[in-house]
Amino acid sequence: MRTLLELDRVEARYGPVQALHGVSLTVGEGEVVAVLGANGAGKTTTLRAISGTVSRSGTIELEGKPLPRSPEAVARARIAHVPEGRGTFVDLTVEENLRLGAYVRRDREVKADLARVATYFPWLAERRRQRAGTLSGGEQQMLALARALMGRPRLLLLDEPSLGLAPLVVRELFRVVRELNEQEGLAVLVVEQDARAALSVSSRAYVLEVGRVALAGTSAELRGNESVRRSYLGY
Amino acid sequence: MLAAAFADFMQQVVSGLASGGIYALLALALVIIHRSTGVINFAQGEMATLSTYIAWTLWANHGWNYWLAFPATLALSFAGGVATHRIVIRPVERGSVLRIVIVTIGLLIAINGFVIWQWSGEPHQLRSPFPSDVLDVGGVAVSVQDLGTIAVALGIVVLLWLLFQFTKVGLALRAVAVNPEEARLVGVRVSWMLALGWGFAAMLGAVAGMLTAPSVGLDPNLMQALLIYAFAAAVLGGINSPVGAVVGGLALGVILNLLSYLSQYRFFDWFSEELRLPAALLVILVVLLVRPGGLFGHAEVKRV
Numbered sequence: 018m019r020t021l022l023e024l025d026r027v028e029a030r031y032g033p034v035q036a037l038h039g040v041s042l043t044v045g046e047g048e049v050v051a052v053l054g055a056n057g058a059g060k061t062t063t064l065r066a067i068s069g070t071v072s073r074s075g076t077i078e079l080e081g082k083p084l085p086r087s088p089e090a091v092a093r094a095r096i097a098h099v100p101e102g103r104g105t106f107v108d109l110t111v112e113e114n115l116r117l118g119a120y121v122r123r124d125r126e127v128k129a130d131l132a133r134v135a136t137y138f139p140w141l142a143e144r145r146r147q148r149a150g151t152l153s154g155g156e157q158q159m160l161a162l163a164r165a166l167m168g169r170p171r172l173l174l175l176d177e178p179s180l181g182l183a184p185l186v187v188r189e190l191f192r193v194v195r196e197l198n199e200q201e202g203l204a205v206l207v208v209e210q211d212a213r214a215a216l217s218v219s220s221r222a223y224v225l226e227v228g229r230v231a232l233a234g235t236s237a238e239l240r241g242n243e244s245v246r247r248s249y250l251g252y
Numbered sequence: 253m254l255a256a257a258f259a260d261f262m263q264q265v266v267s268g269l270a271s272g273g274i275y276a277l278l279a280l281a282l283v284i285i286h287r288s289t290g291v292i293n294f295a296q297g298e299m300a301t302l303s304t305y306i307a308w309t310l311w312a313n314h315g316w317n318y319w320l321a322f323p324a325t326l327a328l329s330f331a332g333g334v335a336t337h338r339i340v341i342r343p344v345e346r347g348s349v350l351r352i353v354i355v356t357i358g359l360l361i362a363i364n365g366f367v368i369w370q371w372s373g374e375p376h377q378l379r380s381p382f383p384s385d386v387l388d389v390g391g392v393a394v395s396v397q398d399l400g401t402i403a404v405a406l407g408i409v410v411l412l413w414l415l416f417q418f419t420k421v422g423l424a425l426r427a428v429a430v431n432p433e434e435a436r437l438v439g440v441r442v443s444w445m446l447a448l449g450w451g452f453a454a455m456l457g458a459v460a461g462m463l464t465a466p467s468v469g470l471d472p473n474l475m476q477a478l479l480i481y482a483f484a485a486a487v488l489g490g491i492n493s494p495v496g497a498v499v500g501g502l503a504l505g506v507i508l509n510l511l512s513y514l515s516q517y518r519f520f521d522w523f524s525e526e527l528r529l530p531a532a533l534l535v536i537l538v539v540l541l542v543r544p545g546g547l548f549g550h551a552e553v554k555r556v
Contacts, residue, residue: 070436087436088439089440092437092439106430106434107431108429109423109426109427113423113427116423117424117427117438120420120440168439
């Protein structure tokens with residue numbers, strides 16, 4: 018499997034507080050990778066370092082080339098970041114949100130893709146004139162995911178998609194992620210507190226602890242390891 | 253007698269809509285910047301004054317045809333607005349709102365000083381884009397001046413609305429107003445969008461200035477009172493609502509004119525022209541106390 022994204026000793030800080038102390042990880046083409054860990058372990062910061070929403074040091078390469086450091090440029094490199102907690106434009110309509118997902122694209126297939134993402138989330142088509150802010154939490158999370166897909170990403174960064182959602186909605190969300198990966202070969206780097214849900218779709222996973230990679234392995238290994246389960250995954 | 257009173261009344265309404273249209277343009281400029289940059293641009297009035305002086309210079313000093321000077325001024329104002337954001341606002345944008353506010357106040361003083369230095373404090377006469385004819389519309393005397401002002405104001409509002417609602421740039425501009433962080437994540441170059449907003453605001457101000465100057469005379473304080481009216485209009489409509497700015501502007505223009513008109517009758521005879529500006533300030537005060545979100549906006553809710 019070819020490496021799509023590679024982080025090498027990435028550090029990041031918020032003011033005086035260092036959040037990442039040299040995180041190294043890779044995501045292969047068409048691979049789903051999970052990043053697990055407790056609150057404050059640096060999961061979200063890892064994604065933010067990639068998308069350029071926090072300044073970082075260390076190298077990040079996309080297909081062997083250095084990744085730009087500003088969010089606008091990272092979006093243009095076709096990395097879609099679905100941030101934590103309802104990442105939608107609440108005052109805009111569903112369709113406007115989706116169109117913004119395709120903002121960096123110059124091709125003429127945006128319309129066709131509006132129909133394509135609606136196959137994953139059929140309700141989107143009926144509600145395209147509705148304001149995003151009037152959707153339920155789960156629907157907004159799905160809209161955020163659909164919007165990311167509109168950019169035809171090479172890599173999808175998913176931050177805590179399950180946060181505050183009902184278990185049924187979480188299952189639906191991860192079903193779609195798996196489908197996208199299997200049918201379209203979409204590479205995904207997913208950050209989750211809900212380790213069980215994340216490991217069910219990922220092939221490999223990293224466990225972060227205070228800004229460092231404490232453990233790495235295949236998802237099956239991590240799931241099977243009793244002590245890992247108890248100390249890191251909490252189930 | 254009654255018909256004459258009605259004609260008089262309607263005349264006041266029309267000229268109220270005309271001055272209200274100008275308030276609306278300037279209020280819209282304030283709203284556009286407030287939505288994106290999050291501050292009241294106190295230099296909005298002076299920027300418009302400067303634009304108007306540029307129009308006057310092109311027309312009177314360089315002998316340009318007025319109809320060439322008008323769009324040229326719009327273009328220069330747009331460029332000036334964009335440059336103002338890039339050079340003056342952007343460096344302080346990451347700081348507190350107060351810093352940006354202080355910078356806009358500094359800009360107000362600097363532009364005012366520049367205008368007096370360059371063109372002296374003496375008033376100049378700028379021609380009007382419209383003839384000074386008066387039409388008789390069903391017994392109501394309506395000046396072409398007023399009708400033209402209303403038409404231009406509404407036309408510009410509609411154009412802007414089309415731009416915001418139906419173009420990709422417009423969508424990006426709205427996305428930035430809703431959530432700049434998120435907008436960057438989808439690849440919108442937020443900083444340029446903010447600059448674009450400043451460009452549009454400067455252009456709106458230029459139109460307001462060029463429509464106002466012919467009737468009141470062009471002097472360095474041209475827009476100072478107008479900015480208060482515009483602020484009142486924006487607050488009345490809702491400081492984040494473009495529709496509110498337009499409705500607020502028109503409503504304020506009509507209300508103030510009707511107060512002047514009614515002052516010939518008992519109970520209203522206390523009102524005089526000198527009270528127009530205090531009345532606008534009263535509107536600001538009452539709206540902020542009673543309905544802080546204005547007619548069309550919603551009060552800001554801060555997530556903590």
